[in-house]
Amino acid sequence: MAREWSYWTSNKLQILGDYVPAFNRASKKSSERLYLDLMAGRPENVQRLTGEVIDGSPRRVLSADPGFTRHVFFELPSKAEKLESVLRNEFPSKDFRVVPGDCNRTIDEALTRLRDYRWAPTFAFIDQQAAEVEWQTLAKIAQFKGINARTKPELWLLVSPAFVARGVSGRKSQAFRKKVTRFYGTRNWLNIQEAREARSITGRQYRDEMVNLIRFRLAEGLGYKFTQRIPMLMTNKSSIYDMVFAGDHDVGDKIMRHLYNKAAEREPEMIAEARRLTAMQREERSGMYSLFELPSAEPDVKGEVLWQSAPYWQPASREWWTERDVV
Numbered sequence: 001m002a003r004e005w006s007y008w009t010s011n012k013l014q015i016l017g018d019y020v021p022a023f024n025r026a027s028k029k030s031s032e033r034l035y036l037d038l039m040a041g042r043p044e045n046v047q048r049l050t051g052e053v054i055d056g057s058p059r060r061v062l063s064a065d066p067g068f069t070r071h072v073f074f075e076l077p078s079k080a081e082k083l084e085s086v087l088r089n090e091f092p093s094k095d096f097r098v099v100p101g102d103c104n105r106t107i108d109e110a111l112t113r114l115r116d117y118r119w120a121p122t123f124a125f126i127d128q129q130a131a132e133v134e135w136q137t138l139a140k141i142a143q144f145k146g147i148n149a150r151t152k153p154e155l156w157l158l159v160s161p162a163f164v165a166r167g168v169s170g171r172k173s174q175a176f177r178k179k180v181t182r183f184y185g186t187r188n189w190l191n192i193q194e195a196r197e198a199r200s201i202t203g204r205q206y207r208d209e210m211v212n213l214i215r216f217r218l219a220e221g222l223g224y225k226f227t228q229r230i231p232m233l234m235t236n237k238s239s240i241y242d243m244v245f246a247g248d249h250d251v252g253d254k255i256m257r258h259l260y261n262k263a264a265e266r267e268p269e270m271i272a273e274a275r276r277l278t279a280m281q282r283e284e285r286s287g288m289y290s291l292f293e294l295p296s297a298e299p300d301v302k303g304e305v306l307w308q309s310a311p312y313w314q315p316a317s318r319e320w321w322t323e324r325d326v327v
């Protein structure tokens with residue numbers, strides 16, 4: 001069964017679809033280029049409002065031109081077999097593996113099998129929902145090319161404080177908190193959580209601080225030279241998640257900044273269209289048709305500067321911060 005997606009997923013995947021050929025063009029002198037997809041998903045999904053079928057990351061990446069030379073798709077066993085059979089059928093000449101299981105457990109063996117290509121430019125997409133990936137897994141990927149490598153594998157990571165906030169207040173809160181600690185690799189995220197629970201910070205500040213903390217860790221813990229974030233907005237303009245990029249090469253950073261700008265330019269139109277379709281569907285369901293016009297699909301913010309690169313800050317600079325153990 002295809003999963004239902006919202007417009008922000010299409011926007012995210014368009015960034016991926018544009019970045020992959022740009023990355024491979026920029027690295028074309030290298031005879032090998034590696035792609036790791038830690039949460040590969042299904043071959044295709046359906047846009048919730050339009051019913052449109054949208055290709056998932058594996059299809060987009062395997063059909064990129066120029067593309068990577070070797071690919072590893074990690075996915076839970078329940079979906080891995082189907083993913084593999086669809087991709088083998090569609091891309092018989094491509095070099096890829098589908099690795100079934102928890103990527104945090106299968107990463108070691110997968111990286112060991114790639115060790116002869118450690119020198120190759122490498123890109124990892126980590127399309128989690130809340131906090132499924134562990135910090136140790138990110139660290140293993142970052143260290144894959146060895147300490148003397150000029151550039152580490154690039155990481156493109158979904159970070160969703162909104163989903164974390166939901167999990168933390170859910171029924172299995174304690175287990176979920178441990179999972180979030182494994183994602184950040186430190187208990188320091190609890191400073192932000194507690195500041196929010198004490199109403200010392202707003203929901204917006206909570207999201208910003210949670211995304212900032214992972215950027216700070218990627219830069220100062222793993223040594224990434226560049227990190228960027230782009231929030232993906234819901235129709236109420238609050239962010240559902242951020243896409244965080246970490247890399248060491250200024251060309252990769254420049255391309256990603258350009259694509260983040262493009263994504264921010266597309267977003268208002270996507271939001272306006274989603275609002276219009278939601279209103280139409282509501283009317284259809286209720287059988288009551290408005291005497292007034294449906295919301296226009298014209299975005300109201302054309303021409304604004306919608307995204308700008310901003311540096312991360314020292315998380316510990318906040319007065320509510322107490323340093324906790326790194327786990």
Ligand SMILES: C[S@@+](CC[C@H](N)C(=O)[O-])C[C@H]1O[C@@H](n2cnc3c(N)ncnc32)[C@H](O)[C@@H]1O
Nearest residue numbers: 039040041056057074075076101102103127132
């Ligand atoms: C948001 S979806 C990924 C969508 C996909 N990247 C795409 O573009 O279609 C997240 C996927 O991660 C998988 N997943 C969750 N936890 C995982 C884990 N620990 N290891 C591997 N896959 C996992 C889920 O089964 C789900 O298919």
